[in-house]
Amino acid sequence: MNEQDWNLIILQYLKKKGFSEAEQAFSKAAGQPLRDVMSLSHRLETHKGVVEHLVSHFSADGDPQAPVDAFDKLVVWIDNSLDVYRGELSRVLYPVFIHTYLDLVSRDASAAASSLLNKYRRRMADAAGSGNRSRSQQLQELQSITSPQQMETHRLVKQLATARHPVRMSSYCHDLLLYYLHTGPGMLPISVVISQHISFELSEMTPSLGHIEDEAGSGSDADDGVDRDDMDAHATNQTEVALGLLQGNIEDLYIEDKHKSHAPVASTAMDADTAAIATASGEDGGQKGAAEGQQSTAGASEPLTKKSKKEKEKASLAAAAAEAKRKERPERVEPQHFVPPLAEELTQQWFRDIEARTEVSSSALPSCCFFTFVNSKQSLTCTAFSRDAVHVAAGFTDSTIRLYDVQQLSSRRVQKQDSNMMDVDHEEDVENEANASQHMSNAVSSTSRPCVRLHGHTAAVYSVDFSHDQRLMFSGSGDGTVRLWKPDLGCGLAALHGHLLPVWDVAASPHGWLLASASADRTARIWASDATKAVRILSGHQSDVDLVRWHPNCHYVATASSDHSVRLWDVASGQCVRLMAGLRNRTATSMAMSPDGKQVACGTDEGSIHVWDLGSARRVCTLQGHVGAVWSLAYSSGAGALIASGGADETVRLWGNAEASVEGSSAMPPTSSLPSMPPGTSSSPAYNPIKAFRTKSSAAVSVSFTARNLLLGAGAFTLRSATHRSLKSKK
Template sequence: MDEDQILGFVTAYLRKKGFSQTEHAFQEELQQNKITSSANSIVEPDIAKHILSFSELESGPARFHDGYSRLRSWAYSSLDLYKHELLRVLYPVFIHCFMDLVAKGHIQEARNFFNSFREDHEMMHLRDLQKLEGVLSPSHLEEMEFAHSLRQSKFNIKICGYSYELLLQHLHSTQSTTILGIINEHINFQVTPGQPSSISDDPEAVTLTGSSQDAANQINQKEIHWGLLEDSLEERLEKAGALLSDTEKGEGEAKEGENDESKKRSIEGAKQGTSIKKVKKDKGGSTTGKSAKPEAHTVAAAPRVKPELSMPIIPTEVEQSILEDLRNRVQLSSVALPSVSFYTFLNTHNGLSCSSISHDGSLVAGGFSDSSLKVWDMAKLGQQPSGSLLQGENETSQNEQILGQSGGRRQYTLFQGHSGPVYAASFSPVGDFILSSSADSTSMSAYSEPPKYCMDHAVRLWNTNLNANLVCYKGHNYPVWDVQFSPVGHYFASASHDRTARIWSMDRIQPLRIMAGHLSDVDCVQWHANCNYIATGSSDKTVRLWDVQSGECVRIFIGHRSMILSLAMSPDGRYMASGDEDGTIMMWDLSSGCCVTPLVGHTSCVWTLAFSCEGTLLASGSADCTVKLWDVTSSTKLPRTEEKSGNTNRLRSLKTLPTKSTPVSSLRFSRRNLLFAAGALSKNG
């Protein structure tokens, strides 16, 4: 029974019963329903077609290009007061638009979008763009750790309330739902009250830490003990020096009493007594002699803390040697700069990967791309009849003949055992051991999976007296970029491409602690002076401070615009210096977690940093073939607000020492405050 038959039966029933008015109303309503149904049959296909076309347009690749282009044009045309804050939003939106296009399979559109706008971000994010440039398919997004970390983390952007309201108003007025969705998912705004900040391109304004800004602030509020170890050799020497000063003071008072008695006898005797008194006073108060002591505001004034690790026992003869060096230490300052001894590697053919200098400057090590580690004993080289420079991989026959006259063909000790380039080397404080880190050359081309063969992502321990490899420490799954002995020896730390740093002891083949938290490679590592903390620098443009005992991150330092390549701790343990790929050095206060001041002067990568023994000077070595000396005492007194207002008078280096054509790869202040440097002569030289 169809619908028409049912309607016919209803009409017949109403007519039979005499419901004429009801029948009339029923017929009118039935006729109206037919008209409405006919209209709907015409409109519904058009509406469906319109909705379908809108869905196709909204999900198409053009919406990313158009949305970002509108946002970019609006930001660049904004008022200068708000422009630099609004421009901070462009980079996170740009990379996520690109990755979303790739994830949806629009590869060609993604490449066109990337090439159209990459120039806007090359100045500050060139290395990140170079990594993303290799993304050619959705599978690359899953395999590349950098892309994975970007999609899993949020950018923290500092912006004032006015700029934030302007941004939201623009997105809603232009109906940029695509861009609004990206911002909502991948950006965490830190809205600050008041006017926009006065610094354009503030490096702290856009950061990627893997945690929210509140979490980072909470980490930086943790208590740390940045002082020096109790009962250290320096403290013993200071106490001995204080006792010696008291003794000399008593002798001086006795002499003064004798001189007073001689005054009564004759005037000449009084003058002579005064003369003797002045000589004694000058000898006791001299600060430039061999027994110069640290200034009160540097190492001596640092608080003392207890060690969290078991400290190794120092042999008596070694302790006496160190104390002798400390007694003969020269006091350095802005008016008393150090002497510099530079070791140049020749004929390396760009094969030198790293260099290291022992604490007394007597041993120099070089790690090479052919997986070899070479150590030169400078004391033996000084005894040669012809003082030659360090030779790299290929020695000339002339040098072999010269060395042959004294009974040896090599001027270095060769350590072989790695199967990949040697990326870092570190001498123990005494110099009897050396650590080296490497990577397997056969697995360098693919990092998507841990290598299954020829695993040499290891750290090796060598004995410089036996000239032999003692232990191979394996634990990292990827290349180990850096390794550093602790200030007391026995313990060491390693940094790897696997985004972790690890703490080891010489007597164990397994790591004691694993520090995980960086979003990219951990490129460098440095121990704190009291051995209770280590600092790590990463390609994610952050520096982190870790507690050795708990393995927790206790500080996150944000401010660099490129990957961190070098770290150095001040001798008193309060300050830390970090150098990046752009040539910027930043001085940090460990207690507050804030940047004290940036040191700007290098034009290329800062590969190495070193503090003088009393902490008054900082030396930096760069790929721009210069060594720079900085006045730390004046730099640390400069408030960050002064630096932001443009006062950079105190940020200039004290002295620049250029080399002929040798990038500086290693620096070391000896215990006597002599500065050693090393590097390989480039082809341009």
């Protein structure tokens, strides 16, 4: 169209609006006769869509109802389209809806925005399905945005302004959509929204009835750990994270110590060899003559030389191996907060644990020791093992924590050989302890008695954990408090208040004095053991935060919630940096972090185990094998080659790296590893089922690996029903 045609369009608009004076003034200024307006239609037939867009846009004259009407037309057009196209075309509705709403709010048209939201909110929520809690959250947040001032600072608005919504669509459906937007009257507002905020991923696949989908998008997105239609997750997972281990961690310190210790051995061996040769050619030859000197030299130098060569070669090989391992070490990160150095005695103890560690794999399975709690009357809720496996802490529904000394229990069992079963609850101590102080202010050594009861909580205890140096113990309870305990004294030190509802889980950091807690108030909190107020509040989950685990470098914590999502949080900023929303309608019941900090595993209430790669936020594999909830998970120490899981089905199962060989082991059929991402997109290994250990009649409440890779488990003995026993006897 030339300049004359544009002048005619403006004159037509002025004539339609009845601005006769403006029409005459413009006609005179442009030198355009008014009679030419009547002949506009037949000359602009090829630009009909563009003209109608412009005329419609100008005639709206800022009418806030125009975007609402345009969205109504888009919905009607999509609903009336053929079934084979409707599914793909429907994918644009949700992003167009939210950006149209925000555009109306930015123009201070709150009435039109509210009308649009009330009319289509239920449809948008129902299209996402019950598993997409993030869309429900966005719709709820949209309702709270009613003024331009709120948009300037709102988190969701900032995310939507910078992110382009990805929509997968066939090329044919994309052409149909563009044709309608080009020719349909009044569709300019929708065209602007789509061009600014939607990124199309086109495919040459021809639409068919087998690929019909609704506004929720493709169902295959659930497999990669990131809902592609969830812009919140997509933007969150683009955040850079530093998943390397800390500089100066105990594994690196051990390698450095071995490297330094081998260097003096090699130099000493060389000095001894040189001294032996010098002595052989010295004074003995001058005092006793040439013959005796030669014999003495042969007798003295030859044995020392052989021994020194062997020592020197051994030291050189060890030093070379340590140096190679040190050079191959991945990148390390600096601590974000002060990390107190380990005591020398503790460092040497950990060095000995690493020295004595057994490397486990699919072909070299660990030994397993299972602790059974009898006479617990179904009141056991949680257990935790100390790092050296000397103590076992257990929480109960009667608000008590019981600290067991494994060595004392073993010696007591030996002394009572005539008893066929040991009652680990020690009911005979109830009457003596009933008169004790509620807070046990008197110091009681945990080594003087096999069981010490800790009182302080006023509701069921749901989680216990030991600090990294075993000097402190932490617990979370239904009374909403987190408590600190001194195990060697058997008394409480502090009660941390802040959560409004029960505390479901607590976890001590691998380094330093921080701890994390997860609560039913939808938050996780970071605490310092020397303060009574939380240093960080992690808020973002839409339901109870059930589980919390620390990353090995202490920069991040992972949380799992009843909203069917797993999040990774930056401790320093309190921001969510990873969002894995692939659990769908499953609830997380257990979680573990890999020793290298690259993976997080999560067990669910329906028996599956999901493993995610934290770098890409993609799911590595899904493991099936348990019948019932998976109550506990643990990675093996060192390389983390094995995952141990304990479930309500009274089994402890081992899962091995799929790349490792399983020959020679009693491996189970590898039918439960379901890779959910294309090969080569992640360096994280998948896992296969290796072996299952069955308990007598105890659900595995907890499993963990010691520093030396001994697998520990614990659970309460449960009497089966009379019907079950009769069926078992008949068999």
